[in-house]
Amino acid sequence: MLKKINKRIFDASDGIGRDIFILSFGVILAQLIPFLLQPVLKRMFSPEEFGAYDVFLKTFSIIVAFSCFKYENAILLPKKDSDAKQLVYLCLFLALFVFLMSLIASIFVGFFVELPLSRTALIILPFSVLFYSVFNAFNMYLIRRKKFTLSSTNKISRRFFEGATQYVSGLAKYSNGLVFGDLLGNLAQAIYSFWKVKKISPIGLVSKTKIKDLATEYRELPIYTLAPNILNTFVLGSLTFLILIKFDIRQVGFIEFTQKILSIPSVFISLAVSQVVFQRISQMVIRGKKILSLLISLIVILSLMSIVFIVLIESFGEQIFELIGGKEWGTSGKYAKTLVYASSSMLIFSPLGKVLIALKKFKINSAWELGKFVAIAFLFFLNYKSIEQYILVYSILIVLFYLIYGGIIIYQxxxxxxxxNNKTQ
Structure with a gap:
């Protein structure tokens, strides 16, 4: 059976297996830099500093969800390459608008609201969002052109600059070094992606009329996918904000390390699968090809990977975290034994969610995201005495909703x- 699944994926006429491998290989190399730095950085920065950094990253993710109003997904859809370029311009204009709004908000909050983030980090935040948004728009164009190798090397440049900055900052005992590294990493990949796109294709002139027409044509993306994406981003960061509100910034630091290690399979595999699946499924739908057998094959492969990961964390969780971060970080390993089930369910079904976008089932996806958001938001109204209780309920909810998500994707x-088939008969 596994041999047939492997053949279906890697011998597909559209080369999905090859492309997944290229993107996965690049992502793995890119993530090896911060992963290898973890034993060093965890001994340079305290759990409190990593807790503040995690609050920064989760806030960053929420703002990024707004940045292009989800029009970056539309870059893959037009038949004409010239239309795709105009969509890139649209994304850049929207990103600039979000940058200006977030910069004003950051300055205001820095003066009038007490947060675990320093004023320096708050000012860095909108710039980091802008640079990432620029990268995201150009990177989607690279994926459209099937330049998967360039997309992969892009991520490597980001992690190199980020890691080098954080390491030097740690040596200098600079408390904002973690967020400053994020800034330089995003700047590096923004410049790199723009350079590569410019090399493979002339940028062309901006057409306001065409941009307006395309914004109207693909308006369902912001209407039906923007809110769900923001809700999903909040859910992914909810545990950080929940622990911050209910407990303290030190415990947020431990949760940050737990989530970082548990996200390794998703970062190495799920992200690459998601990008390639969206590109391939979109093309298969346009051509009227069957997609169900490919989805089932991917689910089986991802499920087997998840089982191995669960056994590893359940058996050696605390030892793994202490080995990487030091004795102080064993608490993160304890939390990981519960959260690994939530991470595994997301690993299996999250990358396949792009199928609903390719099939233009925006309303269904929105309804699922809303339901998940309401369930997770309910946790903020519960009053448990221990972090373990919050983590357990959070994991149960995530597993339940992603199993439902998988069922929806397969059915659609x-x-x-x-x-x-009825149309072709």
Whole structure:
């Protein structure tokens, strides 16, 4: 059975296996830099400093979700390459608007609201968001052109500058070194992606009329996917904000390390699968090809990977975290034994969520995201005495909702095939 699944993925006529491998290999190399630096950085910066950094990153993720109003996904869809370029320009204009709004908000908050982030970090935040948004727009164009190798090396440049900055900052005992490294990393990949796009294709002139037409044509993306994406981003960062509100910044630091290690399979595999699946499924839908067998094959492969990961964390969780970060970080390993189930369910089904976008099932995706958000938000109204209780309930909810998500994706893929067969008969 596994041999057939492997053949279906890697021998597919559209080369999805090859592309997943290229993107995964690049992502793995890029993530090896921060992963290898963890034993060093965890001994340079305190749990409190990593807690503040995690609050920075989760806030960053929420603002990034707004930055291009989800029009970056539209870059893969037009038949004309010139239209795709105009969508890149649209994303850049929207990113600049969000940058200006977030910069004003950061200055205001820095003066009037007490937060675990320093004023320096608050000012860095909107610039880091802008640089990432620029990268994201150009990177989607690279993926459209099937320049998966360039997309992968882009991530390597980011991690190199980020890691080098954080390491030097740690040696200098600079408390904002973690967020400053994030800033330089995003700047590096923004410059690199722009350079690569410019090399493979002339940038062309901006057409305000065409941009307006394309914004109207693909308006369903911001209407139906922006809010769900923001809700999903909040859910992913909810545990950080929950622990910050209910406990303290030190415990946030331990949770940060737990989530970082548990995200390794998703970062190495899920992100690459997500990008390639969206590109391939979109093309298969345009051509009227069947997609269900490919989805089932990917689910089986990702499930097997998740089982291995769960056994590893359950058996050696605390030892792994203490080995990487030092004795002080054993608490993170204890939390990981519960959170690993939530991470595994996201590893399996999250990358396949792009299928609903390719099938233009925006409302269904929005309804699921809203339900998940309401369930997780309910945790903020509960009053447990221990972090472990919050983590357990959080994990149960995440697993439940992603199993439902998997069922929705499979059903919609099956429904598409049935409807497509009826049309061709």
């Amino acid at each position: 893929a099956y429904k598409y095939q049935v409807e497509n």
